[in-house]
Amino acid sequence: xxxxxxxxxxxxxxxxxxxxxxxxxxxxxxxxxxxxxxxxxxxxxxxxxxxxxxxxxxxxxxxxxxxxxxxxxxxxxxxxxxxxxxxxxxxxxxxxxxxxxxxxxxxxxxxxxxxxxxxxxxxxxxxxxxxxxxxxxxxxxxxxxxxxxxxxxxxxxxxxxxxxxxxxxxxxxxxxxxxxxxxxxxxxxxxxxxxxxxxxxxxxxxxxxxxxxxxxxxxxxxxxxxxxxxxxxxxxxxxxx
Amino acid sequence: xxxxxxxxxxxxxxxxxxxxxxxxxxxxxxxxxxxxxxxxxxxxxxxxxxxxxxxxxxxxxxxxxxxxxxxxxxxxxxxxxxxxxxxxxxxxxxxxxxx
Numbered sequence: 001x002x003x004x005x006x007x008x009x010x011x012x013x014x015x016x017x018x019x020x021x022x023x024x025x026x027x028x029x030x031x032x033x034x035x036x037x038x039x040x041x042x043x044x045x046x047x048x049x050x051x052x053x054x055x056x057x058x059x060x061x062x063x064x065x066x067x068x069x070x071x072x073x074x075x076x077x078x079x080x081x082x083x084x085x086x087x088x089x090x091x092x093x094x095x096x097x098x099x100x101x102x103x104x105x106x107x108x109x110x111x112x113x114x115x116x117x118x119x120x121x122x123x124x125x126x127x128x129x130x131x132x133x134x135x136x137x138x139x140x141x142x143x144x145x146x147x148x149x150x151x152x153x154x155x156x157x158x159x160x161x162x163x164x165x166x167x168x169x170x171x172x173x174x175x176x177x178x179x180x181x182x183x184x185x186x187x188x189x190x191x192x193x194x195x196x197x198x199x200x201x202x203x204x205x206x207x208x209x210x211x212x213x214x215x216x217x218x219x220x221x222x223x224x225x226x227x228x229x230x231x232x233x234x235x236x237x238x239x240x241x
Numbered sequence: 242x243x244x245x246x247x248x249x250x251x252x253x254x255x256x257x258x259x260x261x262x263x264x265x266x267x268x269x270x271x272x273x274x275x276x277x278x279x280x281x282x283x284x285x286x287x288x289x290x291x292x293x294x295x296x297x298x299x300x301x302x303x304x305x306x307x308x309x310x311x312x313x314x315x316x317x318x319x320x321x322x323x324x325x326x327x328x329x330x331x332x333x334x335x336x337x338x339x340x
């Protein structure tokens with residue numbers, strides 16, 4: 001990041017404030033492109049939901065809102081911890097910086113763990129578009145109706161509910177990819193912190209620009225939660241891990 | 242450039258905002274149990290919008306950010322609005338098999 005071996009200020013900046021502002025603005029510009037990237041799939045979801053509202057509500061009703069809610073809280077807490085990491089870097093507190101970065105990584109990994117569990121539960125309930133959607137669910141000696149049969153019972157199109165689930169997997173999958181990139185970036189920050197890179201407090205801004213990306217990923221999750229999980233009606237019986 | 246000088250907001254403000262957004266998470270989940278039907282989407286989007294505003298203003302340090310940062314955020318929202326407006330007016334006015 002800095003090409004100046006003696007200090008933190010790179011030769012092509014007039015002063016530190018300009019260097020820090022440039023870093024922040026660069027990340028904000030990138031986040032605009034990310035908003036448009038996610039925007040594409042959100043627009044597609046909007047169009048299909050306007051066309052097939054009952055099917056999308058029926059699909060949403062089958063999602064695990066407990067795991068969705070837990071993941072929301074985990075990601076929100078990780079946003080808090082990375083913000084506290086900026087604070088620590090700004091004050092030159094290396095141990096606190098490393099602790100908060102590590103906490104952020106652990107919370108993010110916990111999110112992915114719950115997501116994996118959720119995907120597995122979705123598989124067990126045959127909530128995957130394709131042949132599995134129409135296959136009855138065998139639970140030992142009992143057989144539960146397939147999701148397609150549930151759709152028939154609820155008088156919604158199984159095809160359209162599967163379309164909802166395509167959006168669910170694509171949108172949450174895209175979000176997971178962004179989480180993985182974010183975990184990579186924060187892990188890199190942790191390694192830099194280990195090597196004393198953030199000893200000059202002016203370098204707090206590089207934690208800040210990473211946090212901007214991370215908060216954006218959190219923001220996207222709020223909208224995924226709103227559009228995918230909270231759309232359909234849920235019952236207390238669904239609240240299980 | 243009218244940027245904040247790196248002065249950090251207090252930790253207390255971060256925790257307060259965290260609790261506010263967490264409360265909205267519970268509200269969002271609660272709304273899904275309320276059986277509002279199709280109009281639940283307005284409540285859901287309002288909650289997500291509020292959460293994003295709080296996150297952006299406090300955690301992303303838009304509070305105290307310079308005019309250029311706000312301009313970039315505004316430009317992003319403007320382009321997003323174009324994306325939604327042009328795509329939706331196109332697709333939703335087509336009378337195709339999707340109906």
